[in-house]
Amino acid sequence: MAALKNKKVSILAGSALFAGISADTLAVMLDCLQPRVASFAKGSFIAAAGEPFTGLGILLAGEAAVVKENIAGSRSVLTALRAGDMFGEMIAFSSRKTWPASVFAQSECSVVFLPPQKITGACPHACDGHQRLIRNMLLIVSEKALTLNRKVEYLTIKSMRTKVAAYLIEQYKCNDKKTFLLPLKRNDLADFLNVSRTALSREMGRMRDAGLIDFYRSSVKLTNIEELAKLVE
Numbered sequence: 652m653a654a655l656k657n658k659k660v661s662i663l664a665g666s667a668l669f670a671g672i673s674a675d676t677l678a679v680m681l682d683c684l685q686p687r688v689a690s691f692a693k694g695s696f697i698a699a700a701g702e703p704f705t706g707l708g709i710l711l712a713g714e715a716a717v718v719k720e721n722i723a724g725s726r727s728v729l730t731a732l733r734a735g736d737m738f739g740e741m742i743a744f745s746s747r748k749t750w751p752a753s754v755f756a757q758s759e760c761s762v763v764f765l766p767p768q769k770i771t772g773a774c775p776h777a778c779d780g781h782q783r784l785i786r787n788m789l790l791i792v793s794e795k796a797l798t799l800n801r802k803v804e805y806l807t808i809k810s811m812r813t814k815v816a817a818y819l820i821e822q823y824k825c826n827d828k829k830t831f832l833l834p835l836k837r838n839d840l841a842d843f844l845n846v847s848r849t850a851l852s853r854e855m856g857r858m859r860d861a862g863l864i865d866f867y868r869s870s871v872k873l874t875n876i877e878e879l880a881k882l883v884e
Contacts, residue, residue: 660677660681662711663677663681663711664677666735668707668709668784671783672780673780676779677780680781684770686764687706687763688711688762688763688764690760690761691756691759692759693760695755698739698750700720700749700752702750704742704747704748705764706765707739707765707766707770708738708739708754708762709762710760710762711734711760711762712734712759713734713756713757714756714757715757715758715760716728716755717738717753719752719753727842728840729802729843731839738754740788740791741792741795744767770784771785802843813883814844815844815854815858816858816879817882817883818840820880830870830871831870832869863875863879
């Protein structure tokens with residue numbers, strides 16, 4: 652448990668799973684949850700599709716991505732992960748015993764794995780935060796289902812420009828400002844939108860030339876929100 656003290660406990664306390672639970676309460680709860688901590692090198696798999704499920708994961712440090720590959724080997728990024736983000740929640744309480752997708756370490760990563768039965772099971776120490784933990788888990792699973800539905804919606808959009816416009820408008824609403832940083836790297840964004848990176852870069856360049864957006868690396872500015880909104884109506 653020493654590996655989870657101080658800074659790492661603070662990171663977990665800031666995650667969605669432990670929202671509303673103080674660091675002090677969490678430190679006590681970890682004795683009940685019996686987590687496992689593991690480190691992964693950049694470029695390695697934290698979890699591989701088809702391998703035995705090892706527990707619900709929370710990223711303590713580093714960057715990772717949840718990816719899915721089809722039979723042809725084409726990769727699609729489902730989710731980008733940062734410190735405090737969770738993965739494996741969609742299968743943690745299902746009958747499935749293997750990972751349905753892979754989790755790839757984009758940098759050196761530290762991960763804590765939590766046994767699902769410890770989350771929903773009776774707490775032997777009657778931890779004050781355990782009921783809150785269960786409510787948080789239900790909320791997270793519901794939100795993830797909505798996110799997967801959002802992914803399907805992007806896949807149904809045929810026009811490249813409409814896909815990009817829809818994504819940028821969504822980020823604008825999330826950030827509540829016209830200039831923001833894209834949460835996905837260009838390769839990952841291309842995978843998420845189910846397009847090639849070359850085609851994505853070309854279309855973003857055309858949108859800049861048309862006065863719809865401006866960008867520099869991962870920073871994007873919406874210069875004509877009204878016209879962008881018309882594309883996704």
